[in-house]
Amino acid sequence: MAPHSTSPTTETWSPPIKTPVTSPQDVYTTLNYTELPAGANGLDVIGDQSGVPEDQRRMKQRDDITVAKDVVIKDVRGREDEFKLDVQGFQYVNHSIEGVTDWTDPKQITEKVQPATVELVKKLTGASKVVVYLDRNRFNPNEKGSQMSTAHSPSHGVHTDLTHASCHFTLAKSVPDPAERDELLSGRYIVVNVWRPVVTIKKDPLTVCDWRSVDPVKDIYNDRRVVGDNVMEFGLPIYSDKHEWYYLNEQRPDEPLVFKQLDSNLETNITLPHSAFVDPKYVDYPPRRSIEMKCFAFFD
Secondary structure, eight states, X not given: OOOOOOSSOEEEEEEEOOOOOSSOOOEEEEEEEEOOOTTOOSBOOOSOOTTSOHHHHHHHTTTTOEEEEEEEEEEOTTOGGGOOTTTTSEEEEEEEEEXXXXXXXXXXXXXXXXHHHHHHHHHHHOXXXXXXXXXXXXXXXXXXXXXXXSXXXXXXXXXXXXXXXXXXXXXXXXXXXHHHHHHHHHSOEEEEEEEEESSOOOSSOEXXXXXXXXXXXXXXXXXXXXXXXXXXXXXXXXXXXXXXXXXXXXXXXXXXXEEEEEESSGGGOOOOOEEEOOOGGGTTSOOOOEEEEEEEEEOO
């Protein structure tokens, strides 16, 4: 990650938000779950997928085993402060970043957005060190009928971002020294995703599942992919009618969502299922513009 910039970027943060709302905008829609073949205990890929584009690699294994399930996604607008990172697994905060003129400019992302995000995660979690291992904008539309047309379009499939088996490989690009990685990963750490609208979200908002409604033993399987000499492993949630889904209606750029994807402490581990979804009111609106930063947060 690039060092903090001396350019004139301002960043403000305050505790969890609570905004007035006249009535919740709950959404009746569907989410795409994976339905495992009978007897399967997860998904394994045979053969190296290094040459397969990321979006194809992500969705290839789920061809023909995706099932759309009816859900109600509840709007948290007006009661955002009821949701906490260490309870439900996600939290909305007030946090603005000024001075970014082009959200597609890698230099501005590295020098302005990343440092502000690092400081946000430190303040929210109490971490002593935060490493952004991936940043990604989602500005592209999906082709009709596609769950995710490119790596930069919304992902319309319920998923989680990684498992403990993938931590060394995932952290390698940001921390290339194996000894330093070993030291960092030997202590307490969590992995969080900081998901921020670039403009107010209408089409394809993001929904997250209350961790308390998830049975991690029965509801989440491993999704494994061979990439070079490494095995990448993601969480693959399957449907349960107990899952409780939430979103923030018309989420603004100064209302980022922070949600947990992993905890080194297995007793408190949270790997939160999430997905883009279709809000019928906004199907004809322009493509969503959002950016996400996935971070390791390390504790002394």
